[in-house]
Structure formats: structure tokens, C-alpha cells
Amino acid sequence: MRISTQMLYQISNNDLTTMQGQLLKLNQQVSAGQKVLVPSDDPVASARALDLSQSQALNDQYKINRQNANSALAQVSSTLTSFTDMLTKLKSDVIKAGNQSFSNAERANLASELKSNFQEVLGYANAKDGQGNYLFSGFKSTTQPFTQDGNGNVIYNGDQGTMTLQVDSSRQMEISASGQAIFQGNGQDIFQSMTNLISVLSVPVTEAANQADNTAALNYQVPAGSGNKPILNYKNAQAALDAMDPSNPGYAAQFAATAAAKLQADAAEAARTPVTGSQAYLTRQLASFNGQFDTMLNNVGSVSAAVGSRQNELDNLDAAGLVKNENYTATVNNLLGRNTSDVSELISDLTLKQTYLSAAQKVFVSTSSLTLLNYLK
DSSP states (O other): OOOOHHHHHHHHHHHHHHHHHHHHHHHHHHHHTOSOOSGGGOHHHHHHHHHHHHHHHHHHHHHHHHHHHHHHHHHHHHHHHHHHHHHHHHHHHHHHHTOTTSOHHHHHHHHHHHHHHHHHHHHHHTOBOTTSOBTTSTTOTTSOSEEEOTTSOEEEOSOSOOOEEEEETTEEEEOOOOHHHHHSOTTOOHHHHHHHHHHHHHSOOOHHHHHHHHHHHHTOOSSTTSOOOHHHHHHHHHHHHHHSOTTSTTHHHHHHHHHHHHHHHHHHHHHSOOOTTSHHHHHHHHHHHHHHHHHHHHHHHHHHHHHHHHHHHHHHHHHHHHHHHHHHHHHHHHHHTOSHHHHHHHHHHHHHHHHHHHHHHHHHHHHHTOOGGGGOO
């Protein structure tokens, strides 16, 4: 077969062009640090990598949502902690005010202090997040949840909704709490309780009221109008027991009768309403407030525990999301040939192709210079 000079040039030129094209592609792959540059390089791997990239983008968005959720819950938790501290302080105030050595002036000063505490609690109830939205107004995040009417009563203006965020593919998390459930829930209204406590502490305890209450207690009848006076009966029974010698054969019977009278007197004391301004009235009222604040502390504690549990869950979801992200990245790198071993292989191929091209160019130069004229003498 005869090969013309033109055909020789054409074949050599085609080979060199092909090798230069391959070299250019390898240069692009090395520069990009991956084997698959366009879908046509590996359609299946490209499609799979695209799906994984979209899943990874969603995972990244969930991470941002979790950060926002954690920020919101941290603000709720901080407010609840402050409110818990205030409830603890109120319990301490109730205990102090119940001390009989506490003067009327000291109770009046405490009442004045509680008025400032009232506004502080109202501030907790109307707390905002970093974006200026109210934490405890439900879905009405731009509406101030608690306001005072003309009579000083605190009104809830929010709703019972709870703001949520999608923090994972299958998890919608509550990032707020119902203000009414926290500050006016379970039949306990912190604002009303504080208002009532201020009123009670503002009423001075007087000797006249104590004497009137003592008389009312001794004359208290059960049932009303029956003539049976349990508190007076107990007082008489106790006086008779005190006057009796323990060696007296009737002492045991008198002791039992006094104990039974004491039970009836205690029931009567709990059922009657003490005279306003008496120490008994103050003690009864403060005991009621103490129970109310205990209930509120338990209620807020439950909400705080739920918030803390969600924050722990967010930490766990963050850890799981980090693992997912690493898996997505590793799989995409494998599919697109981005690993160190893949890049090393590309560099080796590039070096080899460069050597081949250099050799081919030298062969072409040598071949193209051949002519019969060089052998004619």
C-alpha cells in the first residue's frame, strides 16, 4: 500500500490533535480537582451526585433552622430562668412577711417593692426575640401578649399557638411557649396573685383586729346557729386538762376528749374567715400565696424542662446532621472523582500524555523531513 505525503501529514495531524485534546481535558480535570467535569463524562454518576448535592443543601438549611431554633429556645429558657428566680424571691418574701416580728412598716415597704417586681414580671411576659417578635404571644408574634386594662388587670392578647421550625426532614420543633399557660396557667395568675399579695401586705395588723378575731373564733358555730362552738370547746377542754393532775384516774379520758376537741377546732379554724387586719388573717392569706407560688414554680419548671429537652434534641440533630454532611461529601467526591487518589491518577495521566505528545511531535518532525532528495547524489 502506498502512503502519500499528504496522507502521512493528515494522519499525523489527526493524532496530534487528538492527543492535544486529551491533554487539554486532563489539564481541566487537574485544575478542577475532579474527573467528571460535565454530565457526559459519566451520566449516572452526575445524576446521582446532583441528587446528593440537593440533599446536602437541604441538610445545610436544616442546620440553619436548628441554629435559629436554638437561639429562640435559649431566649425562652433565659426568660423562664429569670421568672423562676422571681417566683423564688416571692416565696421568700411571703415567708418573711409571715414572721410575727415583722412590723407593719416593713410589710408596707415590702408591698412597695413588690409593685416594682410586678412590672419586672410583666416585662418577662412581654419579652422579645432578636428579631423584635414577642416570645409568648403564640402566632401573634407582633402583638404584645400582656397589657393592663383601666382597672390594672393584666389581659392576654396572644393566642394558644406555638411557633415551629423544620429542624430535620421529619421533625417540626416548637420554638416558643404559650404565655398564658406560663403566666396564667393551671388556675394560677401570677399578676393577680401579686396584686392580691400587695393588697394583703398593705393592710396593717392591729391589736383591735386581733381581739375581734379571737372573739369571732371563740363564738364560731358549726353548723351555723347550732350553738356548738368547737374552738371554744377545745379551749375549755385544754384548760380542764391543764388543771388536772396526770395521776388522776380521769386524766386519760380528759386527754382523749381534748384531742378530739382539737381536731374539731382545727376544722372550724380552717373553715372560718379570719377578721381582716388580724394576724390570723395575714397568716391564712400568706399560706395561700405560698401554695400558689409553689404551683407556679412547678408549672414553669415543667415548661423549662421541655425547652431544655428540645435544646438537647437540637444538639443531637446537629451531630447527626454533621455525619450526614460528611457522608454526602464523601459520596459525591467518589462519584465525581474528587479524592486525592483520583487527582493523583489524573496528574499521572497528564504527565504521561505530555510525554506521549512530545514523543509524537518529535516523530512527526523527523518523518516530515524525510525526502528522496536526501539520497540523490
